[in-house]
Amino acid sequence: MKNPISLLSLQKRVKGVGKKAEPGVSEFKSWNAFEEEASYLWKNAYFYNEDGSEIFIRAQNLEVRIGPILALLILTSSEIFSEVPCKGKTGSAWSQDQTQAI
Numbered sequence: 001m002k003n004p005i006s007l008l009s010l011q012k013r014v015k016g017v018g019k020k021a022e023p024g025v026s027e028f029k030s031w032n033a034f035e036e037e038a039s040y041l042w043k044n045a046y047f048y049n050e051d052g053s054e055i056f057i058r059a060q061n062l063e064v065r066i067g068p069i070l071a072l073l074i075l076t077s078s079e080i081f082s083e084v085p086c087k088g089k090t091g092s093a094w095s096q097d098q099t100q101a102i
Contacts, residue, residue: 001048005040013037031077035070039063 012018013027014034021027028034045059 001044003040003044005037005044007041010038010041031070031073035074038066038070 013021015021016023016025016027018027028037042059042063045055049055049059
């Protein structure tokens, strides 16, 4: 897989957790950079799973729900990701249910 990704790895990169990350600082410096990486969630699912399979359908649902939101954020926000406070210390920006839903 050329661009492996999971919700958990994406979450860690947003929160600045991991080998390459500065603690508490998002690896993504723009919404566009985040959208590009997040889109591999559904692109990989489409490529590696049979059309109509449960994973394929879940990826379609994810793209339909998240894709337009990210597009709107890209168009309307000049804010860089690293300036957005990370909720990791007081509460998770992504719930456990969201990471397991895919």
